[in-house]
Amino acid sequence: DAKTTQPTSMDCAEGRAANLPCNHSTISGNEYVYWYRQIHSQGPQYIIHGLKNNETNEMASLIITEDRKSSTLILPHATLRDTAVYYCIVRFYNQGGKLIFGQGTELSVKP
Amino acid sequence: DAGVIQSPRHEVTEMGQEVTLRCKPISGHNSLFWYRQTMMRGLELLIYFNNNVPIDDSGMPEDRFSAKMPNASFSTLKIQPSEPRDSAVYFCASSLGFSSNQPQHFGDGTRLSIL
Numbered sequence: 001d002a003k004t005t006q007p008t009s010m011d012c013a014e015g016r017a018a019n020l021p022c023n024h025s026t027i028s029g030n031e032y033v034y035w036y037r038q039i040h041s042q043g044p045q046y047i048i049h050g051l052k053n054n055e056t057n058e059m060a061s062l063i064i065t066e067d068r069k070s071s072t073l074i075l076p077h078a079t080l081r082d083t084a085v086y087y088c089i090v091r092f093y094n095q096g097g098k099l100i101f102g103q104g105t106e107l108s109v110k111p
Numbered sequence: 112d113a114g115v116i117q118s119p120r121h122e123v124t125e126m127g128q129e130v131t132l133r134c135k136p137i138s139g140h141n142s143l144f145w146y147r148q149t150m151m152r153g154l155e156l157l158i159y160f161n162n163n164v165p166i167d168d169s170g171m172p173e174d175r176f177s178a179k180m181p182n183a184s185f186s187t188l189k190i191q192p193s194e195p196r197d198s199a200v201y202f203c204a205s206s207l208g209f210s211s212n213q214p215q216h217f218g219d220g221t222r223l224s225i226l
């Protein structure tokens with residue numbers, strides 16, 4: 001299984017963009033990159049996923065490098081409610097339902 | 112739209128008692144997953160179903176754990192007998208199929224404490 005490496009923690013000022021990096025240098029061509037976040041005492045929340053192309057939805061943007069060995073999740077205007085642990089997950093196509101969560105990045109948005 | 116609904120939200124019981132956790136997936140979703148989260152092991156998949164059929168239960172820790180999905184809108188995870196080391200937050204998730212291109216959506220979990 002491709003593994004991911006994320007910084008343990010990051011800070012971001014409220015209203016600024018939060019850029020969360022993830023390295024997945026052993027990713028293979030049929031593996032998706034997923035991002036989830038978990039706010040204290042809640043279940044993991046799906047944010048976005050992608051295979052090769054950059055993706056954007058109402059929550060965030062996902063930028064995947066051309067060689068697919070790393071990606072960045074961008075929260076364009078971070079708010080205090082975005083404070084959470086963010087998980088970058090590489091999901092193999094034939095793993096069925098399995099999502100393997102690592103330790104994630106603890107993002108603190110500060111006023 | 113209603114998300115994944117889990118009950119109870121909190122459960123405190125004594126060692127040896129039977130515990131039943133319940134999950135209602137998102138309507139129309141045909142895959143359902145049970146996860147457990149602890150400080151030591153993080154989030155780990157216990158079992159998942161597709162079209163009400165168990166597909167992979169390799170994550171179920173012991174025979175004391177069992178899961179059922181009698182219909183498309185309901186699943187249970189049962190622990191009998193319960194032990195203090197089963198204390199954790201148990202999450203249920205559902206998705207439209209279990210291909211890697213289908214995101215899973217999680218409920219808010221059941222916080223289980225075994226005394």
